[in-house]
Amino acid sequence: xxxxxxxxxxxxxxxxxxxxxxxxxxxxxxxxxxxxxxxxxxxxxxxxxxxxxxxxxxxxxxxxxxxxxxxxxxxxxxxxxxxxxxxxxxxxxxxxxxxxxxxxxxxxxxxxxxxxxxxxxxxxxxxxxxxxxxxxxxxxxxxxxxxxxxxxxxxxxxxxxxxxxxxxxxxxxxxxxxxx
Numbered sequence: 001x002x003x004x005x006x007x008x009x010x011x012x013x014x015x016x017x018x019x020x021x022x023x024x025x026x027x028x029x030x031x032x033x034x035x036x037x038x039x040x041x042x043x044x045x046x047x048x049x050x051x052x053x054x055x056x057x058x059x060x061x062x063x064x065x066x067x068x069x070x071x072x073x074x075x076x077x078x079x080x081x082x083x084x085x086x087x088x089x090x091x092x093x094x095x096x097x098x099x100x101x102x103x104x105x106x107x108x109x110x111x112x113x114x115x116x117x118x119x120x121x122x123x124x125x126x127x128x129x130x131x132x133x134x135x136x137x138x139x140x141x142x143x144x145x146x147x148x149x150x151x152x153x154x155x156x157x158x159x160x161x162x163x164x165x166x167x168x169x170x171x172x173x174x175x176x177x178x179x180x
Contacts, residue, residue, distance in 0.1 A: 008039035016047045016056055024056050034065035046071035049092075052085045057092075067095040073104035081109040086120055093128050 015023040
């Protein structure tokens with residue numbers, strides 16, 4: 001049951017757009033494809049992530065939606081982190097979203113959270129059981145480090161992280177910051 005409209009959106013896409021949880025459930029029960037792609041390259045799950053539709057995202061994932069499918073130049077986890085949909089980030093992580101995937105600017109979701117000063121998501125990603133890969137020096141540019149000095153709380157979390165954020169030890173990070 002896909003029946004495409006003029007914009008290649010399925011009924012499932014439209015149900016997600018209109019936040020119609022019951023219609024989404026009905027369509028999935030009738031074998032709607034949770035991984036169908038519209039003319040914009042979006043899946044029903046990517047629409048749910050963009051619109052922060054947590055319950056719909058959970059249902060789509062339960063019915064086989066691909067948590068690691070890219071939405072344009074980025075992943076769904078990047079989108080949720082960027083838009084600060086913290087609960088949805090947790091849902092995607094529970095479904096094993098690739099925490100170390102890179103977007104078109106070679107950033108991980110952790111890099112995006114750091115640059116947005118989202119303390120809650122920085123902690124969540126660092127403590128994820130899927131282990132966020134440490135950020136390289138190139139990923140955490142000096143401009144970001146400078147802005148982190150202004151946001152002492154975020155800087156403290158990052159420098160005290162169990163995994164070195166720049167691929168160096170916490171002591172090396174601190175020495176580097178003291179020299180700047």
